[in-house]
Amino acid sequence: MRTAQKRTGRAPKVAVAAAALILPATLTACGGAAASGTESPNTLTVQDYLDPSRDPLYQACAKEVGVTLVISHVAGPGLIRKVLQQSSSRTLPDVLMLDNPDVQQIAESGALSPLSDYGIRGEGMLPAVVKAGTYAGKLYGLAPAVNTLSIFYNKEMFRAAGITTPPKTWDDLRANAKRLTTQDRYGFAMSTINTYEGTWQFLPFMWGNGGTEQDITTEETVQAVQFLVDLQNDGSMSKSSLIWSQDDVIDQFIAGKAAMVVNGPWQIPALQEQRDVQWGAFTIPTRLPTQTTVAPLGGEVYTVPRTADRAKMAKAGRFVQCLVSPEQQLQTAKVAQNVPTTPAVAEQAGRSNPALAPFVTTVQNARSRTALLGPDWPKAATKIYNAVQLALTGKAAPAEALRLAQGD
Incomplete structure (x- = not known):
């Protein structure tokens, strides 16, 4: 999950889960009868919400498959609505990119064909990646590369504060954040924010501590919310976090107003442009040293919609198979600053790009947001960010905030 960049020429994906939540759970006029909208048997339509930086990767696979492409880049918040309209008008694209949490909704509607129809089963890929693209036991989408969350830190500020190693536990993080906080800078x-973006950033603290979206009132999740409240009460975390997006947070970091920030690898290009900022990254600490960091799995998957043209669906399947091949995974990782979805390829990417290494580590245990609740995930995500907002605004203690947000 990432938001549009203001500092680079890229226009990466915008979270679309909010749009998905307010739309109907089923599509109309699917049933495998939609048309792709192109007449030529050797032309495939590809639809995504990414910027044109991916187009050369698409063209490489088009050459391998022997097709020409018509590429459509849709604004992120409007993608799901457009897919619904295309399904109704029988004009679905041949290849459709989706944010991985949206696969459940679209697959449930019957608009997608199983990738197994084209011999694609996700062998060798991270299990969480395969699970993210699976609905009702069938694989509908795969990602060539994924992202997750870690913590960027200012090396110069760490040195000045006498901090020699990144924190490993919440206690370490809290102590370091206090030490790094000054009159004009927050330590963390x-x-x-009260959107899915806020939930996305909270999940590593909840999941890493054993909390679950199936019941957000457990002691493990209470502890995670309390940890954020403590950081805010210490003065180490700004109350403005309640309205900051991930891009706002990285802006604070670049401006020297925050010493440590939670964010994703898509920010690496913006950070690399900052000649005056010495930065590094480390995995998000856990409450106990015996726990493992568990962060959410982000990234886009490619699917083959059901259309009336079986021959073109087969070519679309070959195109998707090319996009998720090890060679294309590595190229996608370079373009998007994401982590390849095959472990061996991910390790190779981490070796060639040290800034990506903490994310490579975290991805090994990353979890799909829809893994437990499937299409019901957006409801849980809303409860989570509402609870965090209640607690951080002081309207309720963490346990009560979670109970009120759970609502049952």
Whole structure:
């Protein structure tokens, strides 16, 4: 999950889960009868919400498959609505990119064909990646590369504060954040905004501590919310986190107003442009040293919609198979600053790009947001960010905030 960049020429994906939540759970006029909208048997339509930087990767696979492409880049918030309209008008694209949490909704509607129809089963890929693209036991989408969350830190500020190693536990993180906080700088920053973005950033603290979206009132999740409240009460985390997006957070970091920030690898190009900022990254600490960091799995998957043209669907399947091949995974990782979805390829990417290494580590245990609740995930995500907002605004203690947000 990432938001549009203001500092680079890229226009990466914008979270679309909010749009998905307000739309109907089923599509109309699917049933495998939609048309792709192109007449030529050797032309495939590809639809995504990414910027044109991916187009050369698409063209490489088009050459391998022997087709020409018509590429459509849709604004992120409007993608799901457009897919619904295309399904109704029988004009679905041949290849459709989706944010991985949206696969459940679209697959449930019957608009997608199983990738197994084209011999694609996700062998060798991270299990969480395969699970993210699976609905009702069938694989509908795969990602060539994924992202997750870690913490960027200012090396110069760490040195000045006498901090020699990144924190490993919440206690370490809290102590370091206090030490790094000054009159004009916060020691720690993250987004706790009341959108899915806020939930996304909170998940590593909840999941890493054993909390679950199936019941957000457990002691493990209470502890995670309390940890953020403590950081805010210490003065180490700004109350503005309640309205900051992830891009706002990275802006604070670049401006020297925050020493540590939770964010994703898509920010690496913006950070690399900052000649005056010495930065590094480390995995998000856990409450106990015996726990493992568990962060959410982000990234886009490619699917083959059901259309009336079986021959073109087969070519679309070959195109998707090319996009998720090890060679294309590595190229996608370079373009998007994401982590390849095959472990061996991910390790190779981490070796060639040290800035990506903490994300490579975290991805090994990353979890799909829809893994437990499937299409019901957006409801849980809303409860989570509402609870965090209640607690950080002081309207309720963490346990009560979670109970009120759970609502049952």
